Amino acid sequence: MNQFTGSMARESQFYFFLSNQRxxxxxxxxxxxxxxxxxxxxxxxxxxxxxxxxxxxxxxxxxxxxxxxxxxxxxxxxxxxxxxxxxxxxxxxxxxxxxxxxxxxxxxxGTPSVFLTVSPDDTHHPLTLRIAFPSTSNVKFPAKPEKFIEALINEDEEYDQVSISQLAIHKLVTDSPHASATVFKLIMEIYSVNYSKYHYRRQQKNYAIIK
Incomplete structure (x- = not known):
């Protein structure tokens, strides 16, 4: 999925194949x-x-x-x-x-006294976009982001000759769900451990309260 061209990350049939095989x-x-x-x-x-x-x-x-x-x-x-x-x-x-x-x-x-909902914006996360963009070299974007975050904050339409308009970003993430899922998982793991003190270890199949 993390192959530099991103070709397999954009192949929806490959996702279903891997899921079924697993x-x-x-x-x-x-x-x-x-x-x-x-x-x-x-x-x-x-x-x-x-x-x-x-x-x-x-x-x-x-x-x-x-x-x-x-x-x-x-x-x-x-x-x-x-x-x-x-x-x-x-x-x-x-x-x-x-x-x-x-x-x-x-x-x-006991019954929880507080109910928290979290909705991270993984679509506009810089790491999501960097993973979703195919790499062309080690010296150009997305390998070297440099002022990429600043361009996102300023809502620029283009960065390093690459369109980063809202339409382009949404289309990019839609075509590469692997990037969005990877960052979403990372954000939720960080949140669950550092903020809610509650962590679900999927591989061990057990819940744990982190004190």
């Missing part, structure tokens, strides 16, 4: 980890799917998705799906697990 690769590894860590639970699951009545019930469930067989299969397999699925990024199971964790935090620390 989810598909995460699921098998997480499932394997769960199997190793909870052998008794998955032994019960294995006995369930290897039961002689399971395949017949599955066929009936396919024909009647709202029937008793479908409901029974869903109820029996859902816990195993959720065990591994809650760690897959942006999945429905992850959202449900996040809500459970938020409720647990509320029970532990």
């Amino acid at each position: 989810r598909r690769h995460e699921q098998p590894s997480l499932s394997l980890s769960r199997v190793k860590n909870t052998p008794k639970a998955f032994e019960k699951f294995e006995n369930f799917v290897n039961n002689k009545d399971f395949h017949q019930a599955t066929e009936r469930a396919v024909k009647n998705p709202l029937g008793k067989d479908a409901q029974h299969i869903l109820k029996s397999t859902a816990p195993y799906i959720q065990m591994s699925g809650k760690h897959v990024a942006f999945s429905p199971m992850e959202r449900n697990d996040a809500m459970t964790s938020l409720c647990a935090i509320t029970q532990r620390y």
Whole structure:
């Protein structure tokens, strides 16, 4: 994504490809980890799917998705799906697990007395625009910004022979969402740690109160 021409950062299909690939690769590894860590639970699951009545019930469930067989299969397999699925990024199971964790935090620390909303302007952030602009050399913009911030403050229409009008900026960021997302994540991480003292470590999948 950070390749100097920015060609892949502007390819929307590539975003969907990477997202899909990441989810598909995460699921098998997480499932394997769960199997190793909870052998008794998955032994019960294995006995369930290897039961002689399971395949017949599955066929009936396919024909009647709202029937008793479908409901029974869903109820029996859902816990195993959720065990591994809650760690897959942006999945429905992850959202449900996040809500459970938020409720647990509320029970532990009490109802918050202050509600803060933050809306950072990542579109006009100098770093966003520098990432979004393709690089041409190590001595020209965006490699060397020099008075770029001053030009943004003065709302100049052009900087170093590059259009920085409002229309050009919005079009640039729209075509390169990677730049905007990168800066937005950076801003929110700095804010959550330094101001709200609350940090969500996504990789460890746990919430932490920073004292």
